[in-house]
Structure formats: C-alpha cells, structure tokens
Amino acid sequence: MSNNSLDNGYPFVVLGMGCFWGAEKRMLSLEGVLDVESGYANGEITASYEAILAHERQLRLGLSDLKNHAEVVKVWFDPAKTTLEQVLARFWESHNPTQGDRQGNDIGSNYRSAIFTASDQDLPIAEASKATYQQALTAAGLPKITTEITRLTHYTPAETYHQRYLQKNPNGYCGLGGTGVAYPSATRFNPYPNSGLVIYGASNNHNTEAFLHAILETYPLPFEIRRVNTASNTATDTPLTLQFEHHGRPVGEFTGPYDAPYEAFWRWLGQYLLTEEQQYIAFSQGTERPFCGPYLTEKRRGWFLDPLSGVALFHSDKKFDSGTGWPSFYDVMPNAVSLVKDRSHGMIRTEVRSASTGIHLGHVFEDGPAPTHLRYCINGQVLLFKHDA
Template sequence: MIAFISSLLLGACNDGESAAAGAPASAKPANTDFVVLGMGCFWGAEKRMSALPGVIDVESGYANGDGDASYEAVLAREKALRSGKGAGRNHAEVVKVFFDPARTDLEKVLIQFWENHDPTQGDRQGNDIGSNYRSAIYTRNDAQQTLAVQTRDRYQRALSAKGLGKITTDIAPLRNYTAAEDYHQDYLRKNPNGYCGLGGTGVKYQQAQAGASSIQTAQTVLAKAPPLDGKTLNFARQLVVFEADDCAYCRQFKAAVLDHWQSPVAVVRTLSTSAPTGWTLEKSLFATPTIVLFEQGREVSRYTGFNGESARFWQWLGYRLLTPEQQKIAFEQGTERPFTGSNLDEKRPGTFVDPVSGAALFRTDSKFESGTGWPSFFNPLPGAITLHEDVSMGMRRVEVRSASSGIHLGHVFDDGPPPTHKRYCINGNVLRFVPDAGKPAR
C-alpha cells in the first residue's frame, strides 16, 4: 500500500516557487532557528520545505556520517558499504531548514517533514535506495530532540490507523554537517523538469489541538510558585527540575528517573519559573520539564523535555560529571589500558556503583583476581546490567552496560570461576566504590 501511494506521488514536486528558495544568507533575521532533515534526495526536500510559510532558507547538505562529505565521496562510500567492503555510517542527504520563530514554529516544520515523504522505508526513498537516502531528523538541542520524538509518535499513530508500517526515521543530535556543492543548491528552481523522487504516504498529521505545540510551554503551564531558597541547596553542584502542575512529561520523568534517584548529585523539584534565590539562570524557561544543572550557583547546562529516553538524560548528566577518559569509556565504548584503571585492587566489603546514576552494579564478594588487568566479577547484582552483541574490532563479544544509565562498562566472557563460570571484565574507571557502613572510604 505504501509503495502504491508513493508511486502516485512520485515526482509531484511541481509546486509554485517559494520566496524561501534561494534566499540570501543576509536576509535571515537575527533570531533565525534551524533544524536538519533527511527526506531522501535533497533536491525535492529543498523545494518542499521551502514552500512552508516562515521558512526563509533551505540548504542542501550531508550530515551525521563518517569520512569525507561530498557527493562523490557519499556515493562511493555507499557502494562500498553495500558490497561489504566498507565500514561505519554514510552521510545522509539532508536539508538545513532555516525558519523564523516569529512566523512559524518547529512543530509546523516537522509536520511538513512528516507529510511530504515516506518515513517508513528505511534506507531508501522511492526509487532512491541507500543509507544516504534515509529519513532523518538531526537536532541541535534537547528541546528539538524531544519535539522530534513526540511528533514521530503522533504521526506513527496516524500511520498505524491507516494500516501503514513503522517509522524508521533516524532521530539524533546533529554531530556533523557539510553544505552540498553549489550545483545542488536550489536544483529544481534552476532545473524545473529535474528529477524529484519525493512522495508522501498521503496520511495527514493529527495535531493534539489546532495550532498547539506538542511541547508544554513554561510561560502558560507553570504554577505561580515562589523560587527555591538558594541557601538551602548544594551551592557546589545542584540539579533543579522545573515542573508544572499538569505536565504529563514531568510525571513521566519522575517515574522513570527521580523515583529511583541514587546519583551523587543533589536534586530538587520546583513549580517556580525562577532560579533559586541568589542563583542565576542563563535564559528563561520555555518548556517542562526542564532540568538545570547549577554549579557555584550558576546554570552550566540544561536538559529540556522528556519522552521516556532515560539513557539520553544520563548521557547529558554524565558529560558534566565524568572526566574525558571516563566519557570515552562510558559513551564511546572505549577501554582503559590494563592495570591502569581504578578499583583493580579494591577488596573491602562494599558495592561498586554506576558513577552517573549511582545504581548498584557489583558487590565485592563477587570480585575475583583474573590477572587480566581489569576488575573482574563472576556475578552482577540482579537487574543491574544489560547485555548486547558487540561485533566491533573484528570480534564477536558480549557488551555489558549499566541498566540504569546505559553507559558502557565492559564485556562478559565464559572463562570465570564457579558458580557462574562468567567473567564480567569491567573498566574500573567507570565504577565508583561505596564501602559498607562502618568501613572507611579512601
């Protein structure tokens, strides 16, 4: 059914010219926002997104891949990947959509995105096949990421009601972007009969309320509450969760994260829109929940919105708590050199915990001397870890992650002692040791 609808819409890009197409950079207002979108071939995507009122410029480019970013390089890399001679992730053909927040908002931009291509086709769009043609939303902040996921879920319900398939859109933070070559810019304006190859599903996006955004705005839903007293909080490092009385996402964050809070960072909730007294917010709040990390009474980072993706929250916090060496292990699947990490010789009774979430992982009585140079355990605490297939570095291994935060811990092997005969080989630098009560810390 999807292919049939797409075939009807294929090439239906002969829209009227838009003022946004080819708009010079100097025409952009100072408060211009942007988001990066992949809808298959960027020629048609550029024309479709330019047609939305409030969009002031659309630029074709390449994003979120590895290696060189040029048209020839992307095609060559895709050919290598498809023949099994390449590795990594290819760049996607994307458009960078610049819009004026005073005339339109991100949700309207995303509605145009969802309705004007088929986000269920995986690594293809119409007749264009390859990972470089994948559907994608690459975001520049947490608020964009949250709204992208929310609109995806809403559009999925509309697609499912029509019997269509699962959305495959890649939604992730923008990690790299390169503008495409000049001849790709405004291609269909310069070549009106050029190939478009862009088709939608024919399913309309259903908004929660006409003209309303999916994200709750702090100015309208936060209760009038007095600010927290800064003198009662941890001046060195404190998390403040700004919430609203009637906020489903706040309740979801509380249930998924706060109700199980064991992190070493102090956390407090508030219905106020203001910073704690004597403290400073970098900018006003615009959505709930907003989780702000204060250090020395000043905002140093914030996480806006929550849609159940706990691992993304812990990664945000982890980048503030962990050293660069720890970050490389936790979030890039790195490995410390043997005999160099922490906790290798720790034998006191106690618990080894996740350094970000504070959740318990292993007990000392399951630790043994493996001679490998990494802390080794024959048994984790119940529910503490998750296991994942790892085929990196030309090997087939089983990766160990923290169940609470999702950080990488190490790998598990089948050469351990009884009774489990397992060896959980863990990077000591991503373990924090908590001695049992009455035992001195060091």
C-alpha cells in the first residue's frame, strides 16, 4: 500500500484508465484533487512493471489464469472542495470506458478501465455514475461501458520513474483519448433532499443479485444511496434489506419480494417519495385535473423523468402545447415507456407506462404534430423535471 500521508485523513479512489502517465496528469488537474500516485491494483501476482508485462504475455499464450494487475492512479481528494462523483466525472470523460482490455495503442488486461473503491459505501456512487454516463453514451450512439467496478483488494505504488512522468517528460506518451461525450452532471440530481435509500445485507441469490444490478446500475435513481455491507463482508448470511431514511431517521423497511419487474419495491418506495395524489395516479391509473398539474407551461430545455427510477422519459424539445390541459409530447425516449391497451370507462385507449417502474403516466393518441403525429398526454404529477443548465 502507499505510504502517502494523505491516507490518514482524506478519501481516495483508485482508477484504471489505460497508461497511468496520462491518467495521472488528467486527474491531478482537477480542482479539489490533493495528490495522485501511479500504481498497480487488484491483480493476483507480485506487482512490478516488468512482471505485469511478462504476465500479460503469459495470459495471451494461455500459460496462466491468474488475474493481472491494472495500471492505475490513486487519487486523493478534499471532500470540502469536490466529491467522489466529480472525480469520477473527470475519470469517465478522460478515457474510453467501452473498449474492454484496451486504451489507445495499449492492449491488454493491464490497461483495462476500472474503478476500485476504498469502501463499500463508495460502490453505489461509482455504479450510479456509470449508469449516468452510460445514458449519455447511449444517446451518442456508443456501446456499453466495460469498466470493472469493485472494492480495492491490492495496491502497489509504481516505480519512482513512473511518478509524475509527463511532468518530467513533457513530450512523453499520454495514450488517453476520451469519447468526446460529456458527463451529464457532476452532482447527482436529487429532488428529494434529506432522503435516501440505505442497503443492508448481502445479495445471496439470483433474484437479489438481479435486483441490486437494476437498482445500482440500470436506474439513475434521483436520491442518495448508501450501502452498509455487501457480499464481500463476513456477514454474508445477513438477508438483503432496504431502509428508507428521511433526515437521517429510518421511516420504512423493505425485505422483498425481489422478483422482476420489482413492482412491490416501486410501490413501497412510492409511499415515501410521492404524495397521496401522485400515488393514486401512478399506481391506480388516476388522472390529474386538466390545467391543474405541474409542467404544463414548462418551456426550459431539459428532461422529464420517472419520479422513482430517475429514468429520462421525454425531452423538452419534443414537448408541445396541445391545449388539452396536460403536458404533451410528440415523441418519447427510446425504450423508456411501455404501451398497454386500456378498456376502462367504456373506451379503448392506449395507456402509457414507465418501462422502468411500471407506473401509470397517461395515454397516447394519434392526433399529434409531425413527424410522429402522436400525442403523449401525460400527468405532470408523475414527472420530475431536470433542467439542462
């Protein structure tokens, strides 16, 4: 482990971005970062530069199955000046996290993209940042992120000549090239201040593992998440339990079922995040009174989100004034909603539900403007608006 004196008083995260020379320079330039050190992490061999290169050759020849170390940078930061998410925003933007065991001209598992956290509590933040950046990459037509995200299990500082390499060799090889896609925000969108979800226990079966994957990776949840222990703890027999807190006090507990599509969880969460009227619309196919709901005259550029999962449903550039008294859109984000036949009230209509949570949003009609000629007539009560600053 590093002997850096900052270990005693400041948080850190260990990041794999390909060659650590360029990664060190990129991360050190971020405001709030106190120090950066090049090193090797989370492999199963003795760590040194030459040993890692030799082991990678063995892996390619099929002569070993031991995991190699990743070239990494250890990043210490001042939490009074920046956050872990802001550090990770720089990480995502500074390399291409979709390439697997490759970065620039460097090929091999030792150049893999990776986030190794100092604590279990940091894992949900890392996973949430991945989900946030994946949405931006997907919108730009880029593939899935391949970044390894796990707890730090081993770290060895790199040799002295690797430290501050590009400061000592200004024309040296950098090897980094980002995707050109900006991280959407350096702070979590949190419309529910002083509230959050605490995750206790372990995911010890397929259902709970799939559930946690959906919660931590698939959905950019619009509230704080904190994980108290995971399967890497000794108490792996502790059942998975979710606790909702408000102002630091527990107000409710969820222990399952954890079966997809997680309807029981979303209903449980809704009782703490939504008003009674919102719950009625979301879970009982209710309708708000026309001209009385929010966002009817919202004209700022931004995203309309599911209020529970945080998934983007509509963008403001697809919004129009239909004169009906409800927020209306002529198009929807890809795969964001599901359509269901609705035969209630003696009519045959097409109901619009959020694909992530299954909550009722409204209905879609074929009397909208070009180019789709559709009108998604949506209850503003079951939307969140995130302004594109």
